[in-house]
Amino acid sequence: MPIHCPPSLLVSLSLWILWCFMMPTHCLPYHKTSPCTLTQKTALCSKRKLSSVPLDLPNSIEELHLNHNNIQTLQDHSLSRYTSLHTLSCADNSLMTLGSKVFDNSTNLTNLNLAANKLHHGYQETSLALAMLSRLKVIDLSENQLEDQMATVLLQNMTSLEYLNLSRNLLLRLDENSFSNLHNLKELDLQRNMLFELDQAFDHMHKLQRLNLAFNYLPCLVDFEMTQLLVLNASHNALEWFITNQDLQEPFQLETLDLTDNNLLFFPFLPTQSRLRNLHLSQNRLSFYEHLEENAAYTNLTTSVQFYNLKGNGSNVTAQLWDESLHGDISSLDLLDLSGNQVGYLPLGFISKMPSLTRLRMRTNCLTVFNLTQEKLPRTLYELDLSNNRLTAIHADQGSLRELANLSYLNLSYNYMESLPSKIFSSLSSLSSVDISFNSIGICLHHKRGGNVGEEDQSDCVVWRYINSLKQLYLSGCNLQMLPSSAFTGTPLVHLELSNNPELLFEPSSMTELTGTLHYLGMGNTGFRDFDFSPLHHLKSLNIARNSLTQLPASLQSLELGLLDLRDNKLITLSSRQANTLALNLKTLFLSGNTFDCCHLDWFQTLKGAKGLSIMDREDISCQDLTSRTHRVDCLNSRLDSPICGGSEEESVYWYILLVIVPVFSLVGISIIFILTFNPRMLPKTIKQKCWKPTSY
16 A cells, blocks of 8 residues: 655755755764763773774764874874864874874864873974964973973964973973963963073963962072962972062962972062962971070071072172061962961061961971961951961960950960960950860860950960850870869860870860760770770760770760771670661771780671771771680681681581590400400510511521
């Protein structure tokens, strides 16, 4: 029977055929056998063991990712079909060269990633290919073993670039010819090369805003005058000096300066007009020398230093070791990090020059005394880190503490303090986190209402009551003897660390005020034997490591813990009930350092099979068998064999054999004795026949 199509269907079919004739690539289906994955107009072809660019992709793709393949050359015209391509990534392919005509039809390409290849082999031909990319904005040439001249050749005609990554190459020295045509560059990454000299390499790059020079070998940055720069990272070099051109009238736009891990001896000479917000100076040898002349132990010393040939004109400049006019404008600083230096004091008025400072980090220095009254810390300060110094005292009065109304984080740990103003912390209205670990500071038994903090109010204990803002408190290693009743009344602690106080005694109601707020409790190495955890029904994390516990506290079964640390105790086993309870809620568990019984590990199988529970030190958990041999618990089968526990089926067979052999030998012995008793001549006769033999002579 003939089939008649409706006129509308015939018209639609005709139009479809005409469209496919004019635009064939839109009608052909994508080959299912292709190794790539298509996501809209992005082709994902990474890690497919490809040796060339796939030719069966849709012509309309805009992004092509070919990372981690085996492509050694991008052949001419291998990308000619993909005229809409704006992103091409060929990282980690062992690429040695790019065909000079490979980008002839890639006029829309703006982003090119060639990182982790071997372009040092064919860099000259590759440079001809890159010269065709008139719209390229971003290129990554990192980790290609490029030397100075190679990089210059590759980049000589790339005038449209805005971002350039040359990190992890072999660059030694840069001069005015290295980036001569990169007038539009905004970000340059040169980290992890071997740079030791920069000779006017960036003078013409007036749009450069971010420069990364980290992990090189630069000895100094002198006469720095890149006023347009926003971020400069020169960390992890060998810098001894950082000196800006302070004669410039134009204000510097620099917001972040990172000089971490260098050899700076002096505070950097910053611009006289600056917007600097973040100054990172940690891990240097920086100090202040204003008091050097006052030290009678040193004679014939000067308080000035001479800088020769700073501008190459043979003149010299003499500067005082501390001169605010030379050290520049620090009025906009938000963060000052001086950690890991040799600072023994701060010059008078130094901090007052930073009225916007919010974070002051001075851990691991040589401070002996810190006077909050003299230093006049700004009201904006919310983080103060003075940990790991040589502090023996903190001086403060009520007025200076009132000025610190925004201070939220205070770290005084790892010092030598034995006394503090007893109500110093209760006078800080916004204090959220305090760490005084490893100082000999106790907890006051009684709270005295009223009164002001003064210089004479020094005490060997601190009041922790009625600090409404305090959430985190670290008292580890403070030689605490007693945790008194209601020690934290009116203080809604969420995190309390009491570890490393081995002689600490807990009064029964010492934590009753924390039942509704406490989430983390650290009681490692406190020597406790029994403690009722059941009132702390909001507790989520508990550290009771290093306490010589022989059994798990029964009160833990009433908690819904997410983390439990039981390391380095004397636990032998856990009951099935305890294991099942812990398995319900625990997410993280530490168990190593205990000597468990290898013959009673059913609890371990329960915990190991619990869904969502990670036993973090599982490979380090050990147990002992009946012969005191040590085994890794994770290597034992769930059903233990006879050599370990002496209770399996194989051992029962040995016992049966032993039970049979003993009576048999006993019966044979008795028979021999019986025969020899009634026939005593048999034995000598037998011995004579078997053993006596005539000699040959």
